[in-house]
Each structure stands twice: as C-alpha cells, then as structure tokens.
Amino acid sequence: xxxxxxxxxxxxxxxxxxxxxxxxxxxxxxxxxxxxxxxxxxxxxxxxxxxxxxxxxxxxxxxxxxxxxxxxxxxxxxxxxxxxxxxxxxxxxxxxxxxxxxxxxxxxxxxxxxxxxxxxxxxxxxxxxxxxxxxxxxxxxxxxxxxxxxxxxxxxxxxxxxxxxxxxxxxxxxxxxxxxxxxxxxxxxxxxxxxxxxxxxxxxxxxxxxxxxxxxxxxxxxxxxxxxxxxxxxxxxxxxxxxxxxxxxxxxxxxxxxxxxxxxxxxxxxxxxxxxxxxxxxx
Amino acid sequence: xxxxxxxxxxxxxxxxxxxxxxxxxxxxxxxxxxxxxxxxxxxxxxxxxxxxxxxxxxxxxxxxxxxxxxxxxxxxxxxxxxxxxxxxxxxxxxxxxxxxxxxxxxxxxxxxxxxxxxxxxxxxxxxxxxxxxxxxxxxxxxxxxxxxxxxxxxxxxxxxxxxxxxxxxxxxxxxxxxxxxxxxxxxxxxxxxxxxxxxxxxxxxxxxxxxxxxxxxxxxxxxxxxxxxxxxxxxxxxxxxxxxxxxxxxxxxxxxxxxxxxxxxxxxxx
Numbered sequence: 001x002x003x004x005x006x007x008x009x010x011x012x013x014x015x016x017x018x019x020x021x022x023x024x025x026x027x028x029x030x031x032x033x034x035x036x037x038x039x040x041x042x043x044x045x046x047x048x049x050x051x052x053x054x055x056x057x058x059x060x061x062x063x064x065x066x067x068x069x070x071x072x073x074x075x076x077x078x079x080x081x082x083x084x085x086x087x088x089x090x091x092x093x094x095x096x097x098x099x100x101x102x103x104x105x106x107x108x109x110x111x112x113x114x115x116x117x118x119x120x121x122x123x124x125x126x127x128x129x130x131x132x133x134x135x136x137x138x139x140x141x142x143x144x145x146x147x148x149x150x151x152x153x154x155x156x157x158x159x160x161x162x163x164x165x166x167x168x169x170x171x172x173x174x175x176x177x178x179x180x181x182x183x184x185x186x187x188x189x190x191x192x193x194x195x196x197x198x199x200x201x202x203x204x205x206x207x208x209x210x211x212x213x214x215x216x217x218x219x220x221x222x223x224x225x226x227x228x229x230x231x232x233x234x235x236x237x238x239x240x241x242x243x244x245x246x247x248x249x250x251x252x253x254x255x256x257x258x259x260x261x262x263x264x265x266x267x268x269x270x271x272x273x274x275x276x277x278x279x280x281x282x283x
Numbered sequence: 284x285x286x287x288x289x290x291x292x293x294x295x296x297x298x299x300x301x302x303x304x305x306x307x308x309x310x311x312x313x314x315x316x317x318x319x320x321x322x323x324x325x326x327x328x329x330x331x332x333x334x335x336x337x338x339x340x341x342x343x344x345x346x347x348x349x350x351x352x353x354x355x356x357x358x359x360x361x362x363x364x365x366x367x368x369x370x371x372x373x374x375x376x377x378x379x380x381x382x383x384x385x386x387x388x389x390x391x392x393x394x395x396x397x398x399x400x401x402x403x404x405x406x407x408x409x410x411x412x413x414x415x416x417x418x419x420x421x422x423x424x425x426x427x428x429x430x431x432x433x434x435x436x437x438x439x440x441x442x443x444x445x446x447x448x449x450x451x452x453x454x455x456x457x458x459x460x461x462x463x464x465x466x467x468x469x470x471x472x473x474x475x476x477x478x479x480x481x482x483x484x485x486x487x488x489x490x491x492x493x494x495x496x497x498x499x500x501x502x503x504x505x506x507x508x509x510x511x512x513x514x515x516x517x518x519x520x521x522x523x524x525x526x527x528x529x530x531x532x533x534x535x536x537x538x539x540x541x542x543x544x545x546x547x548x549x550x551x552x553x
Contacts, residue, residue, distance in 0.1 A: 060406065141393075149389035156349050156383045157403055158375035 043240045047170065050162040060163035061171075069172035073134050074180065081129050081184050085117070088125055089188030092116050094195040106200040110210035113192030119219045120226070122185035124271055126177060127230030131263035135238035138169050139259030142242025143252035151243065161243065170235040177231030178224045185223065218283055226274055233270055234263035302327045302459055302491045303348065308357035310343045317343045320518045321357070323510060327458065330485055330492045332502045332525075335512035336539070341495040342386070342463060344512065348493065349383050349461050350374070361459070379407055381459035382452030386467065388444040390436035396423065396447050397432035403454045422450040426480065442473045449480070460484065462494040466501045478504045499540060511536045 020028070053059040096112035142165060145151050151161050189211055196202040238259040245255035308321035318340040325331045333341050346352035348359055350366045359366040364377055390399050400419035404410060410418070423429050426446035436444060445465060452460055462481070466474040478501055484490040496502055502509055503525045511521040511528065513535065521528050521536045529540045 145392070148387060148392065149385040150391050152351055153383065153385060153389040153391070155351060156378060156381075157406075158378040159406065 039244055040240060043243070044236065046162050047166060047236065047239075050160070050167050053163065054167060059167060060160055061167045062164070065164070065168040066171055069168045070176055072137075073130070073169075073172050074176035077130060077133055077176075077180060078183070080133065081126055081180055082187050084129055085122055085125050085184035085188040086191040088121055089113055089117055089191030090194060092121070092188070093192030094199065096192075097195055097200040101200060106196070106202050107206060107210060109192065109196045109200060109202060110189075110207045111214040113196075114189050114211045114214040115219055117185045117188035117192075118215060118223045120223070120271070120275070122188055123181045123223050123227030123230060124267070126181045126184055126227055127234060127267045128264060130173070130177065130180075130231065131234040131237070131267060132260055134173060135234040135259045135263040136256045138235065138238030139242040139245070139255045140252055142239060143245035143255040146243065146245045147247050147249065147252055149247075166235075166239045166243070169239055170232065173231040173235040174228055177227050181223060181227035222278055222283060226271065229270055229274065230267045233266040237263040237266055302362060303331075303493060304358070304360040304363075305344075305348065306358045306360070308344070308347060308359065309355040310340060310347050310352060311355040312343075316355070316517060318512065318517055318519075319356075323519070323522055325491060325493060327491050328485060328489045329507045330481060330494065330505045331508055331510065332506035333493070333495045333510045333512065334497065334499065334502055334539075336514055337497065339512040339514035340517065341497075341512055345461060345463050345493070345495045349381070350378060379403075379455055380457055381461060382455065382457040383461045384445070384448045384452045384463065384465060386463040388436070388448035390439075390444060390447055390451065392436050395433050395435055396428065396439070399436070399447065400451050400454050403451070407455060419450075419454065422453050423447070425453065426450045427476075441468045442470065445469065445477070446473075449477070453484075456488075458489070459491045460493070462492065462496075464496055464498075465494060466496060466498045474498070474501060475504075477501075481505050511539070 050059065054061060093109050093113050096116075097106055097109045100106050100108050100112070142151070145165070151165070154161050154164060193204060193207050196207045197204050241255040241259040241262065245251045303325040305321050305323050308318065309316060310318040310321075321344065323331075333344060335341050343352060347354050348366075350359075353367050361377055362380060364373070366374070366377065369377075390396070391402070394402065397416065397419050400422055401412075401415045404415040404418055405412070408415070420429060420432060423432060426449055428443060428447055428450065431439065431443065431447065436447070439447060445468070449462070449465065452462075465477050465481075469477065481492055481494070482505055485492060492505075494502075494505070506525050508523060509521070509525045509528055510519055511532070512518070513520040521532045523532065525540070528536055530537075532540070
C-alpha cells in the first residue's frame, strides 16, 4: 500500500493578544517618523560641520571631485530644464494674455512672464527637474556605494564621507543651480514672446522693452536665493537617502524613490515658506 | 553544550607587545546581541583566523575590530589605543595603521583601479603624484594586476577585484591587515595564491593578519591561531592552533573542523 500523504494541518488562528492594535501601529509609525527625523537632523548637522571644515580649510574635499560633479549636474541638465521652462513660459504668456486681453492690457504679458519666471517659476522648475534627475542620481550613486561597502572602505581609511562624497555634490549643485535658473528664466521669458506676439499682437520690441523694465534686482536676487535654497535641499535629500540606504540592491531603489519624493516635498514647502516670508517682509 | 572560553584561558601576552586586543567585547544590533564575552590578544606578525558557521557573528566581530560597529560593551585596542575613544584626529591616525579588505572588494567604483590605490597615498602621504603612481603600480604588481592599472573596477573579474582590494589595503604599508572572507568566490588556484600571499606578507614584512573565513582549508593553510565563534552560545568557544583544535578542541569545534576537512579531502579525491 502506498504511503498516504502527510496530513496538512490547518494554520492556527492568529493570537488576538499578539496582533498589533491600531494604537500600536500608530505608535510604530510615529516612532519610525521620529527616527527618520533624528537621522535627517543628525545628517544636516554633519553637513554643517563639513561646511565649517571647508571654510577653515580643513576639509578633505578634492577639487577634481567638485569639478566632476559640476560637469555631471550642470551641462547635462540643460536640455531637459530648457524644454520644461520654455513650455512653462509659453503657458504663462498664453494664459496671462487671455486674462489681460479682457482689460485691454496685453502689453503686461511681459511683466507677468518676467516676474513669474525670474522670481518663482524658473527656480521652482529647475529645482523640481533637478530633484528628479540629480537628486535621484545622488541617492542611487551613494546607495550603491553603501551596498557595496565602498563607504565603509572610506570610513575605515579615516576619510570622512561627508567631506569626500556629500560636499562635492552639495557645492556643485549650489554653484550650478543659480546659473541654470538664470538661463532657464531667459528661455522662459523668450518663450513668452511667442504667444504675446503671435496670439495677442504685442510687438516683439515692446515686449522685450517691458521685460527689461519689469525685471528688478529684487526679483532677481529673490529668484537666485530661492533656487539656491532648492538646490541645497534636493542635494541634502539625495545624499541623505543614499548614505543611509540599506545594504541590498532593493534598498538602492527605495533610497532613490525616497530622495525624489523628499526633495520635491522639501522644495514645495520651502517655496511656500519663502514666498510668504518675503511677501510679509515687503519684498 | 560548548562552554565559552574563559578569559583566563586566553594566552597572556604583555599588552605592549600586542597589536590587537579585544576585551570583554559584546556586539549587538539594536537590542539583539550578536556576540558577547569576546576577549583575545593578537601579537605582531601573527595570522589570526576567525571561523564559525554562517550567522555566528564573524563579520560583525570584524566590523567591531575595524571601527565600523561600536561595541555594546568592552574595548578594542589597536597598538594599545582604544579604537572608539579619543579625539577624532587620533582615531583617524590609528585607522591608517591598518588596511582592510572587504568581502566584495569595495573598490570605489567611480575610480580606476590605479586611482583606488592612489587615493590613500595622495590623501595621507606627502609623495608626489608620480611617486604615488609608482607605489600603486608596485602594489598591483604584488598581486599580479600591474596591467589593470587603468581599468575600472566593473571591468574586473571577482577574483581580480579581490586582489585589487588586497593591493589597496596594502597601499599605505600597514603593519596590520584585516581580511573579510578573502577566498570566497575564488577558484582553488587563486585561493591558494592568496593564501601564499598572506604568508609572504607575514614572513617577509611581519604583517599581522586578522582574517575572517568559512574556508577551513584556507584557515589550516595560513593560521597561527584560530578563533571559533559559536552561533548557539553567541560567543567564542575555542582559540588555539588549528591542528590543536582539531585534536583537542571542544567537540562541536572538532566536529565542525573535521566535517570541513573530510569534505575537502573527498573533493580532492574526486
């Protein structure tokens, strides 16, 4: 007689006393959130120490690393940022013109596009595009290094990963982002010329003249300040996620996604906060 | 049940003559204790091999010994200085006294093999770039990779990557070397070459080597002493010369060593 198959026992019902309740789950989530915040604050503190070392000339930052990061973050980001900002400028001119046309004030399309692009949108769009492109690549690069024990190899050698890995990326982005923002603001303003002249009949020379009149130093420095702030935030988000990634391939993907999400959220929050703050200060 | 090795059983060596001391070491990940009661001393010029089954805490112990895993209790002394206590500048100087070869090589992927070796030389010596390159090439020649100087790590095979990692660990001519599973993933010929290189370093340069491995053949080939970690008791249960452990060690250690040596004999017959 053939041996009968081993009887399969039904799985025991879960012990209700051991199941985490809603309060426990909430507590765990709060705890996880606090741990994340603690890691982020500690990381920002380490970066500030790195900035201090840099200012005192005691940083291990290598110029070759900085130049390589400038090359990776700057010129290679120009095509996508140009396209995005050109389309934004186009939309701003078209929609702004539709409203102004009702009052017969089409000439002010130039003011809307110039102030909107220089002061807010060029920096914001640059930040958001760089968050997806550069912030994600920072997290992926550093996450892969973490998984491959490359960062441990630096630590063991006595090399500070903040100086060697984070500072070149942070500085490169902070140096490059305002330049990209200035370029994309120009692209956006010129793109606004298309609907202004073709749809609303504003002469090109008059449009450009109004642009120059609308552009003030205040708008310019506010735009540069905001863009620099966004660049710093997204560099911090990317490096923070990469340096604290887990040690497997899946963790690199998780870190990359988290870097993009955090970078975008931080940029939006910073945009709101700085807009309200600068308006209330009278700028 | 295997008894943990009492601290008095550790061979007493005057501390001034020892290179590495682990004293009452407890290693934990959060609330989970991985190892406890680890005490040993390693004199200069010894090849000290840490063995144990997977999950016994070998790599965790190594991470504690190289400064990457602060112990929950106890001390790690390198050349008499606590690896976790002191001014950061002193600790960084201490870290440059030893080289580490990681399990997967951990070569910096954005740099060529040559740049991997030149980075520590450029950062911590006052040599000219030409002298750094000359020294990096010499170290690569030592491991048989002189022609791979300009290659990126991704272009190397697993064995070559390990040898390049060993060359990088030797870049600053450290008197102490930590190796994490150096033979894993290598073919028998390259594994034997690596063992020969370890012995060459010990015999010719007096380098102290601390090596984690689960390759018992390699341990028998190079070890002056073997530390056995027990995953059940989460501590060290034996520390002696490998042959002595094979003949007189605790039963569980003997069984582990015999099973591995029997398997390797069967493999060589096949």
